[in-house]
Amino acid sequence: MSRQYETVIGLEVHVELATKTKIFCSCSTQFGGAPNTHTCPVCTGMPGSLPVLNKQVVEYAVAVGLATNCKITQNCKFDRKNYFYPDNPQNYQISQLYYPICRNGEIEIETEAGKKTVGIHEIHMEEDAGKLIHDEWEDCSLVDFNRSGVPLIEIVSEPDMRSSEEVIAYLDKLRLIIQYLGASDCKLQEGSMRADVNLSIREVGQKEFGTRTEMKNLNSFKAIKRAIEGERERQIDLLEEGKKVIQETRRWDDNKECSYAMRSKEDAQDYRYFPEPDLVPIVISDEWLNEIKEKQPELRAEKIARYKKEYDIPDYDIDIITGSKKLADIFEATIAICKKPKKVSNWLMVETMRLLKDHNMEAQDISFSPQNLAKLIELTEAGTINSSVAKEVFEVIFKEDIDPDQYVEEKGLKSVNDEGALRTTIEEIVAANPQSVEDYRNGKQKAIGFLVGQTMKAMQGKADPGMINKILKELL
Amino acid sequence: MANIITDETIEYVGILAKLELSEEEKEHAKKDMANMLDYIDMLNELDTEGVEPMSHVFPVHNVFREDIVTNVDDRDNILANAPEKKDGSFQVPKTVE
Amino acid sequence: MNLMSLTAVELGKRIKDKEVTVEEAVKAALSQIKAVEDRVHSYVTVDEEGALKRAAEVQRLIDNKQLTGSLAGVPVAIKDNMCTQGMLTTCSSKILGNFKPTYTAQAVLNLEEAGAIMIGKTNMDEFAMGSTTETSAFGATKNPWNTEHVPGGSSGGSCSAVAAQECSFALGSDTGGSIRQPSSFCGVTGIKPTYGTVSRYGLIAYGSSLDQIGPVAKDVTDCASILEAIASYDSKDSTSIKREDYNFTSALVNDVKGMRIGIPRDYFGEGLDAEVKNAVLKAADELKAKGAIVEEFDLSLVEYAIPAYYIIASAEASSNLARFDGVKFGYRTKEFEGLHNMYKKSRSEGFGPEVKRRIMLGSFVLSSGYYDAYYIKALKTKALIKKAFDKAFEKYDVILGPAAPTTAPKLGESLSDPIKMYLGDIYTISVNLAGLPGISVPCGIDSKGLPIGLQLIGDCFKENKIIQTAYTFECTRKYERCDIAKEGDK
Numbered sequence A: 001m002s003r004q005y006e007t008v009i010g011l012e013v014h015v016e017l018a019t020k021t022k023i024f025c026s027c028s029t030q031f032g033g034a035p036n037t038h039t040c041p042v043c044t045g046m047p048g049s050l051p052v053l054n055k056q057v058v059e060y061a062v063a064v065g066l067a068t069n070c071k072i073t074q075n076c077k078f079d080r081k082n083y084f085y086p087d088n089p090q091n092y093q094i095s096q097l098y099y100p101i102c103r104n105g106e107i108e109i110e111t112e113a114g115k116k117t118v119g120i121h122e123i124h125m126e127e128d129a130g131k132l133i134h135d136e137w138e139d140c141s142l143v144d145f146n147r148s149g150v151p152l153i154e155i156v157s158e159p160d161m162r163s164s165e166e167v168i169a170y171l172d173k174l175r176l177i178i179q180y181l182g183a184s185d186c187k188l189q190e191g192s193m194r195a196d197v198n199l200s201i202r203e204v205g206q207k208e209f210g211t212r213t214e215m216k217n218l219n220s221f222k223a224i225k226r227a228i229e230g231e232r233e234r235q236i237d238l239l240e241e242g243k244k245v246i247q248e249t250r251r252w253d254d255n256k257e258c259s260y261a262m263r264s265k266e267d268a269q270d271y272r273y274f275p276e277p278d279l280v281p282i283v284i285s286d287e288w289l290n291e292i293k294e295k296q297p298e299l300r301a302e303k304i305a306r307y308k309k310e311y312d313i314p315d316y317d318i319d320i321i322t323g324s325k326k327l328a329d330i331f332e333a334t335i336a337i338c339k340k341p342k343k344v345s346n347w348l349m350v351e352t353m354r355l356l357k358d359h360n361m362e363a364q365d366i367s368f369s370p371q372n373l374a375k376l377i378e379l380t381e382a383g384t385i386n387s388s389v390a391k392e393v394f395e396v397i398f399k400e401d402i403d404p405d406q407y408v409e410e411k412g413l414k415s416v417n418d419e420g421a422l423r424t425t426i427e428e429i430v431a432a433n434p435q436s437v438e439d440y441r442n443g444k445q446k447a448i449g450f451l452v453g454q455t456m457k458a459m460q461g462k463a464d465p466g467m468i469n470k471i472l473k474e475l476l
Numbered sequence B: 001m002a003n004i005i006t007d008e009t010i011e012y013v014g015i016l017a018k019l020e021l022s023e024e025e026k027e028h029a030k031k032d033m034a035n036m037l038d039y040i041d042m043l044n045e046l047d048t049e050g051v052e053p054m055s056h057v058f059p060v061h062n063v064f065r066e067d068i069v070t071n072v073d074d075r076d077n078i079l080a081n082a083p084e085k086k087d088g089s090f091q092v093p094k095t096v097e
Numbered sequence C: 001m002n003l004m005s006l007t008a009v010e011l012g013k014r015i016k017d018k019e020v021t022v023e024e025a026v027k028a029a030l031s032q033i034k035a036v037e038d039r040v041h042s043y044v045t046v047d048e049e050g051a052l053k054r055a056a057e058v059q060r061l062i063d064n065k066q067l068t069g070s071l072a073g074v075p076v077a078i079k080d081n082m083c084t085q086g087m088l089t090t091c092s093s094k095i096l097g098n099f100k101p102t103y104t105a106q107a108v109l110n111l112e113e114a115g116a117i118m119i120g121k122t123n124m125d126e127f128a129m130g131s132t133t134e135t136s137a138f139g140a141t142k143n144p145w146n147t148e149h150v151p152g153g154s155s156g157g158s159c160s161a162v163a164a165q166e167c168s169f170a171l172g173s174d175t176g177g178s179i180r181q182p183s184s185f186c187g188v189t190g191i192k193p194t195y196g197t198v199s200r201y202g203l204i205a206y207g208s209s210l211d212q213i214g215p216v217a218k219d220v221t222d223c224a225s226i227l228e229a230i231a232s233y234d235s236k237d238s239t240s241i242k243r244e245d246y247n248f249t250s251a252l253v254n255d256v257k258g259m260r261i262g263i264p265r266d267y268f269g270e271g272l273d274a275e276v277k278n279a280v281l282k283a284a285d286e287l288k289a290k291g292a293i294v295e296e297f298d299l300s301l302v303e304y305a306i307p308a309y310y311i312i313a314s315a316e317a318s319s320n321l322a323r324f325d326g327v328k329f330g331y332r333t334k335e336f337e338g339l340h341n342m343y344k345k346s347r348s349e350g351f352g353p354e355v356k357r358r359i360m361l362g363s364f365v366l367s368s369g370y371y372d373a374y375y376i377k378a379l380k381t382k383a384l385i386k387k388a389f390d391k392a393f394e395k396y397d398v399i400l401g402p403a404a405p406t407t408a409p410k411l412g413e414s415l416s417d418p419i420k421m422y423l424g425d426i427y428t429i430s431v432n433l434a435g436l437p438g439i440s441v442p443c444g445i446d447s448k449g450l451p452i453g454l455q456l457i458g459d460c461f462k463e464n465k466i467i468q469t470a471y472t473f474e475c476t477r478k479y480e481r482c483d484i485a486k487e488g489d490k
């Protein structure tokens, strides 16, 4: 292989918006629930039913558009996209083709190769489909419309990315922006963020794009990375063999690490879009646009600047904490209770990070409450528990969000602050370890550490190490 | 007849519309559609240069709902007319992608 | 006294005045249905039990003075494309042959609230696609004036039920003339309101941008009262319009002095039956004699409305009718191989020829490569037609013309030539494209003994102008009944 190839990638990212109700009816969007329990005539396509647009969907879509530097289409409309599939109850999807709500945006990404701008072609609003469950026993499929009509925005990038690293950086950035806006939780595993990859290759230096394929069913960053690399290789192999890449939709199978074409004579990709007659146009006035702008929450750059001004914590910590909306939220909420930014930051940067890594979790998955972290910090500061006990307690908080006050009480983890009892124990330890005492007196500073350890062991870890040191020194 | 509808076109439209026509119906449909298109082509006489296509007759806009859940579980009703159902779901032939 | 010979408002007044019970009224309708239904076939479903049960409830509400409206206790028939909870709603199609909606259309709810008693559901052209009520999967409805003739369509069942006195009034729907044309053929009065006036929620869509529900009754007074009851702003229908004025009965004034009436020359050209023409022009003369200013003018674009309509309505229908796929409701074929075969067989067996014809055409005009040439062209034509009407209404309060070029044709005559059938809607279709209100009132009987209808078209939201004009004209003549209707007098 002598030729050098460049990968050209554009993404279509579907994001489920964090509204309480569906886009066109008043059914709940809550995840889970028995099949078809969050449905009504509208979201199951019953004859005679009609859609009514959820205003919050428009506001979220505009908010994302503003945060990604898009031009907002102040006169926008919905269109029908016609295709038959059982998860699509009307056999058309209400989407936007001709006048999408946002256009011509861009975001900046950063990879090891440096900074780069990725263009956003458009963002449009649409409804999600239902879910098909394949019944192994009866050779049939079952349709659940609970997800049908959940609001989505589809963010279509320009074909500006050239590597899986850039794709991941782009998705990460997009996710962070949207999470900051509160417009979605963007969980890939649960499907609230989904990316379809459009990929083509061309020889380095070639101007025109190659034929692209669209890859679907990518539900983790790892799968995206593998799919991009797999598809790049598949296309290069084709070209090297003198064959052509066919423009088609392919489905990635992450277990087999390969993709296959979703071709069928029955799925002519001719969607016959036309303006949705059941919905009236949306006019976004300057006033409304300004209102949304003013309501826009603090985004990451603003947060970083504020943290630097308000809190005396290292820039590195600020970068990590603001790198996740969830972490930043916990940080601020905990400070609001215990007023100790440095301590809170420490707990997040050290213990929280360690536990996340151990459990193979993301910051977003954190479930402990700021209240309990704040209590823990106060228990430690007051000397009620020592730092190693605090770490143990935090592990339980991390897992089960227990109330540390109660837990420490119940498990009897309080430091023993009764100097008399401690002195008696230390006297016994000193008596039992003459060699160490001797060593210490001969100038071996290390020996005292051993004695402290022995004391702690005897006290079952509940002693204040400072006090042990003080008494030991007196006795020796 | 100016418009000629081929077998391929009828076949293709059948796929889009999910209609399966018998040979006889197909022949009929080809003629019907060609006639209809010949008739529709009358619109070409009309100069519509610069005319904005009108999908809604009245300039009504911004009809919204507030984001409040009011629907409750109505599954039994929703499934009441299903030709086949199972486990609280609509049953369809196996869909493989 | 034949209670069914009364208008809805007259019957309502007698019920209110305790001269007649609701049960008597309902039984009168049911007995006329029993007597004539096998000859006219107006109904798909008659709900005798439900109607009698509801009659007792409504009687109590009337006795308690909780129901005081003019339609309380009056029997009504509903076109079978409006959802009625727990009651078959078929659109006269095999594909919905077993469909019982779980909710009721807003317009029907409004009528129920007014105390009207639903007797049953009326026959129609399958999915409202047709002008004769012959495309019904359950057999054609016959014109009560002459059962060898069609009643018109698609609301043929509603219009024949009113003409044959099988109900006191009915609801129809009008996408391209489907209330006005059969009203004209059956010698009754029907209004197609301004688009957005009556909620479409629960109306099984044909052409969403054109469909409107409206009243069919014996006279203009009834129609105004019914429209007042069914019109409402509905937050469930995004195209529903909050109107300032829902008081349509206030327009029941016998006076047209100074009313500017325009007669489009384009409506009196080739294809118009001479007897129809004469009757309509005679009606214009009557109005002139009552003080209206009547003049001829050129509306233009009339012939382009039909192709534009068939593109738009078929395109919307191809999409609206996609949901009938054998998955969630309705007919599913018995034997099939896999999903797509199930779709195709269910739909092909479930839909009749005219519906398939329009779905095919609609899918074609929207398909890749044709969208601009057909669909966009049609939307531009629609814009021009709307403009032509806007211009006309700068000069006139009301546009007057025939509702249809002929009186009711014989059964079986129209279906063989679709384009000829479509041409029959030439005077009604552009009204739907422009969203305007229109009314059809009887204005004569031809030499074959078939009724002729006069159409009055108003500017949008100006129902009151056409109601006033129609009412004034109606005052100049007597309501004529067909022989089948008179059978109930004995």
Ligand SMILES: [Mg+2]
Binding pocket: A095, A126, A154
């Ligand atoms: Mg999409």
Ligand SMILES: [Zn+2]
Binding pocket: A022, A025, A026, A027, A038, A039, A040, A041, A042, A043, A044, A149, B071
């Ligand atoms: Zn719903």
